[in-house]
Amino acid sequence: MSVVPVLPLPDDVIACPSCDALMHDRDVALGETLRCPRCHAVIEAPRALAMTRIIMLALAALILMIAAIFFPFLELGAAGMVRRSSLLDTVMAFSTGLTAPLTLAMAALIVVLPVTRFLALLYVLGPMAFGWRPARYAAPVFRLAEALRPWAMAEVFVVGVAVALVKVAGLAHISIGPAFWAFVALVIVTVLKDNFMSRVTVWKTLDARRKS
Amino acid sequence: MENAGRPTQIVTAREAGLIGCTHCGRVHPLGTRVCTRCGAHLSPRSEASLQRVWAWWIAGLVVYIPANLYPMLRTASLGKTLENTILGGVIELMRHGDVAVALIVFVASIVIPVAKFIAIAYLALSVSHRVRLSAHRRHILFEVVEFIGRWSMIDVFVVAILSSLVRLDFAATISPGIAAVSFALSVAFTMLAALSFDSRLIWDAGKEAEQMEKERSLG
Numbered sequence: 001m002s003v004v005p006v007l008p009l010p011d012d013v014i015a016c017p018s019c020d021a022l023m024h025d026r027d028v029a030l031g032e033t034l035r036c037p038r039c040h041a042v043i044e045a046p047r048a049l050a051m052t053r054i055i056m057l058a059l060a061a062l063i064l065m066i067a068a069i070f071f072p073f074l075e076l077g078a079a080g081m082v083r084r085s086s087l088l089d090t091v092m093a094f095s096t097g098l099t100a101p102l103t104l105a106m107a108a109l110i111v112v113l114p115v116t117r118f119l120a121l122l123y124v125l126g127p128m129a130f131g132w133r134p135a136r137y138a139a140p141v142f143r144l145a146e147a148l149r150p151w152a153m154a155e156v157f158v159v160g161v162a163v164a165l166v167k168v169a170g171l172a173h174i175s176i177g178p179a180f181w182a183f184v185a186l187v188i189v190t191v192l193k194d195n196f197m198s199r200v201t202v203w204k205t206l207d208a209r210r211k212s
Numbered sequence: 213m214e215n216a217g218r219p220t221q222i223v224t225a226r227e228a229g230l231i232g233c234t235h236c237g238r239v240h241p242l243g244t245r246v247c248t249r250c251g252a253h254l255s256p257r258s259e260a261s262l263q264r265v266w267a268w269w270i271a272g273l274v275v276y277i278p279a280n281l282y283p284m285l286r287t288a289s290l291g292k293t294l295e296n297t298i299l300g301g302v303i304e305l306m307r308h309g310d311v312a313v314a315l316i317v318f319v320a321s322i323v324i325p326v327a328k329f330i331a332i333a334y335l336a337l338s339v340s341h342r343v344r345l346s347a348h349r350r351h352i353l354f355e356v357v358e359f360i361g362r363w364s365m366i367d368v369f370v371v372a373i374l375s376s377l378v379r380l381d382f383a384a385t386i387s388p389g390i391a392a393v394s395f396a397l398s399v400a401f402t403m404l405a406a407l408s409f410d411s412r413l414i415w416d417a418g419k420e421a422e423q424m425e426k427e428r429s430l431g
Binding site for chain 1: 222223224225226228230232233234235236237238239249250251252305310312313316317347348351358361362363365366367368369370371372373374375376377378379387388389390392393396400403407411412414415416
């Protein structure tokens, strides 16, 4: 790892976003991973066709989300009664009484924020994957997508479903609906997608494309 | 660390009289307010960062108390109503023999929130006080806190799923308790506390300690 001499020019160096250490701003080859020499945070990790893969995965995630919302999620049968619950019912579970504000939060965490994030990524990375100039407002939209990352909790929800299943298992007969599998697939796709993402690389590419 | 004892010296953007963007890494001359590459707000060090961390931390702690005292889940079964707090729910699961699930809920809704309060306070204090953990360890701790925070939301989701699913009129009905709201708020507030923390401060404090160490070993 090359270390920077004192008083470098701003265009020659890049600062580690997590610890502020300076390093030479060089082109990182495909498949290579550039780490911060001090805190070892991953700075850049460009991968072949990463942009195309991310938009494919984001598109897949969107379709899966639509399936997950409208198909029954879980099915519970006890004493001759059957109750089907969809994702929408789960979101609406808090809609009565003092817990009503949680309805909005649930809808946001499970559905709205993940969907917004997928759309934002498609908007920003779509033109890049085709080698076009970045779309208008690509920078603020990508900043939004990054800000939403901790708040899109689809994968946490899936673990919650697993816990809920065990809790009710003794009480009644439970079966898992198609929407649950759609949601599990969605989580896998989301994790894959985030692995391809390298924030600094996206910003650099956006910047280079804008200037060209 | 594998790089220990390396003779090279690391220069930070601030020491070089520059400002690094915490979003995209672009370096700017001092005094620039907005990043020219990504449009993010720039600051050499977020001085208000620690104040924001403590504000969210205290808010999170305040709502965490009712989250533990009030019922999270209300189960009505065959005319009897049972109210469970977070800890009560864990004990109930244990009694049913679901040790693994009880452990997941216990870790997600008691161990992680408490550990997070301690870890964030420790990190914030370590900026101004000398601590035993090296900057590198503290950076890892910060990344763990950032990553793990959202998983505490599991219990709120479980309550929502159970309430939407178990509505069998007379046989059994589960409805959410008010603690679900304060617990969700507590998770959100501690996530905001972690997000407001400027991780560069860890390394500033670490560098000063390192400097003192070096001077002591030389002299």
